[in-house]
Amino acid sequence: MKAFFSLIARDLKLAARQGSAVALSLCFFVIVIVLFPLGVGPEMTVLARIAPGVLWVAALLACLLTLDRIFQADYEDGSLDQLVIGPLPLSFLVLAKVIAHWLTSVLPLIIIAPVLALSLNLASDGVIAVTFALLIGSPTLSLIGAVGAALTMGMRRGGVLLSLLVLPLYIPVLIFGVAAVEAAVAMLPMAPHLLLLGGMSLGALVVGPLAAGAALRLALE
Amino acid sequence: MSLSAENVTCLRGDRLVFRDISFDLAGGQALWVRGRNGAGKSTLLRIAARLLRPQAGRFFWNRTDITEDDEPYHGQYHYIGHQEVLKPVLTVAENLSFWAEFHGQGKASLEQAIEGFELGALRDTPAGLLSAGQKKRTNLARLLASPAPLWILDEPLSALDTHFIDLFRARLSEHLKAGGLALYATHQDLGIDGSQELDLDAGGGA
Numbered sequence: 001m002k003a004f005f006s007l008i009a010r011d012l013k014l015a016a017r018q019g020s021a022v023a024l025s026l027c028f029f030v031i032v033i034v035l036f037p038l039g040v041g042p043e044m045t046v047l048a049r050i051a052p053g054v055l056w057v058a059a060l061l062a063c064l065l066t067l068d069r070i071f072q073a074d075y076e077d078g079s080l081d082q083l084v085i086g087p088l089p090l091s092f093l094v095l096a097k098v099i100a101h102w103l104t105s106v107l108p109l110i111i112i113a114p115v116l117a118l119s120l121n122l123a124s125d126g127v128i129a130v131t132f133a134l135l136i137g138s139p140t141l142s143l144i145g146a147v148g149a150a151l152t153m154g155m156r157r158g159g160v161l162l163s164l165l166v167l168p169l170y171i172p173v174l175i176f177g178v179a180a181v182e183a184a185v186a187m188l189p190m191a192p193h194l195l196l197l198g199g200m201s202l203g204a205l206v207v208g209p210l211a212a213g214a215a216l217r218l219a220l221e
Numbered sequence: 222m223s224l225s226a227e228n229v230t231c232l233r234g235d236r237l238v239f240r241d242i243s244f245d246l247a248g249g250q251a252l253w254v255r256g257r258n259g260a261g262k263s264t265l266l267r268i269a270a271r272l273l274r275p276q277a278g279r280f281f282w283n284r285t286d287i288t289e290d291d292e293p294y295h296g297q298y299h300y301i302g303h304q305e306v307l308k309p310v311l312t313v314a315e316n317l318s319f320w321a322e323f324h325g326q327g328k329a330s331l332e333q334a335i336e337g338f339e340l341g342a343l344r345d346t347p348a349g350l351l352s353a354g355q356k357k358r359t360n361l362a363r364l365l366a367s368p369a370p371l372w373i374l375d376e377p378l379s380a381l382d383t384h385f386i387d388l389f390r391a392r393l394s395e396h397l398k399a400g401g402l403a404l405y406a407t408h409q410d411l412g413i414d415g416s417q418e419l420d421l422d423a424g425g426g427a
Contacts, residue, residue: 003325014308081306086296221272
């Protein structure tokens with residue numbers, strides 16, 4: 001257990017020291033969302049209509065941008081070898097890396113999302129809904145992403161392949177994430193959608209670390 | 222404590238790296254793995270560290286077969302490879318204390334590691350600013366930051382100057398005297414008393 005938390009603490013410390021990584025994905029998220037009013041036009045009703053989808057797609061892409069870093073840096077400097085032969089079972093090793101990734105790369109997006117949602121003229125109920133939906137649904141993004149990151153680790157230009165592997169698997173999260181926000185805006189209950197998102201996160205919590213652990217083992221040999 | 226290998230054969234792709242390697246190592250003994258470049262020294266050490274799987278052959282730790290189930294072997298060894306395993310933005314002490322904590326050790330073993338490889342003056346230096354030899358020493362200090370009976374060392378001397386080669390030799394001798402085991406690949410003879418030799422060029426066992 002000590003090993004598990006020390007690994008998370010180290011990754012957080014690394015992210016804090018190399019603040020640029022967090023800032024980059026955050027800037028990417030902001031810029032993508034700001035581009036939409038420029039492309040679609042400043043029509044308030046149109047923006048409010050597309051806001052849930054825009055927020056979710058931008059969050060998926062910003063998350064995708066940081067996925068390759070989950071294992072790549074440790075793989076390149078040899079730390080991953082040492083982590084793998086250490087006391088942690090592989091799936092817990094993956095889980096620790098995923099938690100650190102979520103805290104450093106996804107959580108900042110969720111924190112800034114309400115501001116961006118307001119700037120897209122989303123109704124206040126929708127703003128609350130999109131924050132909750134992101135909180136509940138986004139662990140799935142990190143967990144599924146870890147599997148892709150483990151599979152493409154050590155590949156040259158693995159990033160493109162990673163996107164192709166992972167983005168189709170993000171579709172269910174996108175559908176229910178957007179549905180939850182639209183339900184909230186339409187004054188309909190959003191609980192069913194959030195529960196489904198939660199279910200997906202729990203499912204990914206079980207399957208993701210196991211699959212990514214097996215993929216890591218393969219990639220290292 | 223003992224580590225033995227029986228008829229270990231390794232293929233990389235279609236190429237046969239080595240075949241039928243056997244050795245038997247008891248507590249207090251070291252095995253010097255020799256061979257020309259490409260003879261499979263690193264491969265053999267990575268197999269011993271469970272980072273690669275051999276195509277054939279068996280491994281035993283304390284006479285228990287660990288070829289399939291390596292549970293008894295877990296946490297019993299350190300592997301020092303070619304890579305320095307350092308995070309450039311963390312200081313020497315932070316790098317080492319992470320590995321000590323990761324293996325469940327406290328501050329005491331960290332101080333021991335820093336003293337053991339004379340890293341006191343560098344402890345607050347970010348690892349990114351270290352020279353190649355200093356990086357190597359920090360990497361080697363992991364051996365003391367969390368104790369393990371078996372040391373698997375791939376080229377531990379590269380980038381070290383003569384003073385630190387002697388220092389390392391002293392640490393290795395202490396480890397062996399305390400009943401530890403070591404498996405090392407170097408180009409030069411470390412002159413460790415009672416170390417066995419395994420010449421991969423000869424293609425046979427020790």
